[in-house]
Amino acid sequence: MFQSFEDTANPSQGPDRLAALRALMKTEGLAGFLVPRADAHQGEYVADRDARLAWLTGFTGSAGFCAVLPNIAGVFIDGRYRTQVKRQIDLAHFTPVPWPETQLKHWLADHLPGGGTVGYDPWLHTPDEISTLETALAPKGITLAPHANLVDMIWPDQPEPPRGRITPYPADLAGETHEAKRARLAQALKEAGQSAAVITLADSIAWLLNIRGSDIPRNPVPHAFAILHDNAHLTLFADAAKVDDSLRAHLGTQVTIRPPAALAPALHSLTGTVRVDPKTAPILIVQELDEAGVSHAWGEDPCILPKACKTPAEIAATTEAHLRDAAAMVEFLTWFDAQPPGTITEIDVVTTLEGCRRATNALLDVSFDTIAGTGPNGAVMHYRVTEDSNTRLDEGQLIVVDSGGQYIDGTTDITRTLPVGAPGDEERRCFTRVLQGMIAISRTRFPKGLAGRDLDALARYPLWLAGLDFNHGTGHGVGVYLCVHEGPQRLSRVSDVPLKPGMILSNEPGYYREGAFGIRIENLIVVHEAAALDGADDREMFDFRTLTYVPIDRRLILPAMMAAGEIDWLNRYHAACRDKISPRVSDAARLWLAQATEPL
Template sequence: MFQSFQDTASPEQGPPRLAALRTEMVREGLAGFLIPRADAHQGEYVAPHDERLSWATGFTGSAGFCAALANIAGVFVDGRYRTQVKRQVDLAHFTPVNWPEVQLGDWLNDQLSDGGTVGYDAWLHTPEEIEKLVKTCSANGIRFAAVNNLIDHVWPDQPAPPQGHISPYPTELAGEPHGQKRARLAQGLKKEGHGAAIITLPDSIAWLLNIRGSDIPRNPVPHCFAILRDDGHVALFVDPAKVDDALRAHLGPEVNLRPTQAFLPALHSITGIARLDPKTAPMAVRHALDEANIAFEHGEDPCLIPKATKTRAEISATSEAHLRDGAAMVEFLTWFDVQPPGSLTEIDMAKRLESFRRDTNALLDISFDTIAGTGANGAVMHYRVTETSNSTLEDGQLIVVDSGGQYIDGTTDITRTLPIGQPGDEERRAFTRVLKGMIAISRARFPKGLAGRDLDALARYPLWLAGQDFNHGTGHGVGVYLCVHEGPQRISRVSHVPLKPGMILSNEPGYYREGAFGIRIENLIVVQEAELFDGADDREMYDFLTLTYVPIDRRLILPAMMDAGEIDWLNRYHITCRDKIGPRVSDAARLWLDAATKPL
């Protein structure tokens, strides 16, 4: 099994660890210390070595941070984790804070009315983060100081940094040799007057050089740093233990391999103006440039948009991966439907789903730990089942199954909400509203230049009419055998990035009633140029191509709540599911598929 069900949250360990941290704060003369869930590469998912937030607090979510002061320790979480955090931290010692509604700088101003110095690890925070804090807090006498990481001082059995092997990624799947990518981006640097770009995001480097790594569970990226020069040459800073002759041959003479510890000294030798992304680079890089008097300008990581706009080869490859994964899902749903209520647990569901993906003989990893939450657990948006929390699927409940696979040709992410026995009318009404929002995004047609914020309301409107909503974005970007959460593209009310053809996104509205049930429906979609209509304006229009083909459970749908266009979309979607997936599954699954895709 790729997935473990061990309960890694240790709320009882939080108080003594917090006390040890506060002892270090006193020794360093600090009024506070910041503990982000981050590593030197600012990735969402981190290696065990960098799980400082969960070690210190017990909170295991994939986003959040703690601000530990002398008399209070705030754990900042967004809407996805507000139920989870209350289960995982000792509430007598840690205080959950609703973020981003409450900003860290404002909170520090309230808590440190007499001022003081707050310490932070410069490798774990970006210039944008620190500059915002300084601007917000300086008038109140609060200072911020880069210090050695205090958690590392008090974590006696901290795991070692990862040393995962790095391998070439096939050019035929990437759609472009890394030499062409480097040359193309180098031309962009020249146009901007930049002599080099400092790249610190692992998935950016993996995309740029057509390589994949194994330093992070579920995410095939390598921990490394890179400097791309305006002539297309790259200096790659990586632990030599991760490199073999095959990788050296793949990279060629224009990629200079150097050890990780040479990264900061190499910044001193940059000629021309360096480009630094203030949203993704660690503050330690900014400090090194300042100390060496190297001229730099803030600018976006040059890989972000090219990586997000997939090539035709990438879209073709990931389409095949999604069909393969869809067949595994249909086999799983066929198995699930003959299991009586009360006979399965959440762990049974996660294990069996992974086994069907393994049966493809193509699964390299799961793309994230499977979310299989029944009843009240389904209302925990990023619920991770453990041996402690494992619940039985009881008659009348719903179960949210959010999962995905990592294949050499693509990364998948799909959510289906399933009834256990006979679903209730309230659950069916909420499910149908969520489905209407998901269909609205699927059918969206929009002008060039619009961003995710312009589409987000389409998914929420049916819920808003009932006074309901969900506390997460409608969709995130997805890579191709890279990270399942990929920026900068999103469907979210805070996303300003214009959507472009080739961008892959999730489409996953939901509804969650704490203590009762959860609902989420998710497909992956890709932006494409829309077909021209007779009589349409002379303007460029985009729409979405669906990548995910797995039936949506008809037993949870109230057709009377849907209009004719929505029903037509669903019926056509189900016909396509049958046509694309039917030839790939067993006879039993084909019979199930025929029944599951009957028209409403």
């Protein structure tokens, strides 16, 4: 199994660890210390060594941070984790703080009225983060100071850094050689008057060099840093244990490999103007450049946008991966529908689904820990079942199954909400509204230049009509055998990145009723140029092509609530599921698929 069911959150250890941290803060003369979820690469998933937030607080969500002061320790969490955090931390010692509704700068000002110095690890915070805080807090007499990480100093058995092997990624799947990518990006640096760019995001380095790594579970990226020069030469800073002769041969003579400890001296030796991404780089990078008197210019990581706009080869590869994954999902759903209510548990769901994916003989990892939440657990948006929380699927409940696979040719992410026995009328009403929002995104056409914030409301409108909503974005970017959450594009009210052809996104509206049930429906979609329409304006239009082909449970739909166009879309989608997936599944699954895709 890729996924385990151990409960890694232990609230009982939090108070003693918090006390040790506060004692060290006092010794160091600090009024506070910041403990982010992030690592030096700003990755969503972190290695065990970097799981400082979880170690201190017990909270294991993929986003958040803790601000520790002498008399309060705030755990800042967004809408996805409001329910989960209350289960995982000691509420007598840690205080959940709704974020971003409550900004850290205001919270610190309120709780440090006498001022003071707040320490932070400069490897774990970006220039934008620190600049925003410093500007807001200076008038309050609160200063920020870079400091050795206090959590590391009190963590006696902190794991060693990961040293997973780095491997080449086939150019025929990438659609472009790393030599061509480096030359293209180096030319852009030259045109901007910049001599080099510091690249710190692990997936950017993996994309640029056509390599993959194994330093963290779920996301096949290496922990490394890189400096790309305007002559297309690149210096890769990676542990020697990760590198072998095949990788050296793949990278060639224009990529120099050096140990991570050589990064700071290399920064000091740079000349000209160096690009640094203020949103993703550790602020330590800028501090080192400033110390050496090296000029820097703020600019986006040069890999981010090119990486997001997939090549035709990447789209073709991930299309095949999604069809393979859909066949595994259909085999799983065939099994699921044969299980009487009350006979299986959430862990049974996870293990069986992973088994179906493994049976493809192509699964390299799951793309994230499967979310399989039944009843009230379904309302925990990022629920992770453990041996302690494992719940039986009983008559009348819903189960949210959000899962995905990592294949050499693609990364998948799909959510289906399923009934256990006969669903209730309220659940069906809510499900139908979520489905209407998902269909609205799937059907939309939009002019070039629009961003995710311009489309997000389409997915929410059917819910808003009933006074309902959901506390997460409608969709996130997705990589191709890279990270399941990939920027910069999103379907979200806060995303201003224009959508471009080749960008892959999730389309996943939901609804969550705490203590009762959860609903989410998710397909992956890719932006492409829309077909011309008779009588249309002479303007460039985009739409979405669906990548995910797995039936949506018809037992949860109230057809009377749906418009004719919505029903037509669903029937055409189900016909496509049947046509594309039937040749790929067993006889039993083919029979199930035929029944599951009957027209409404």
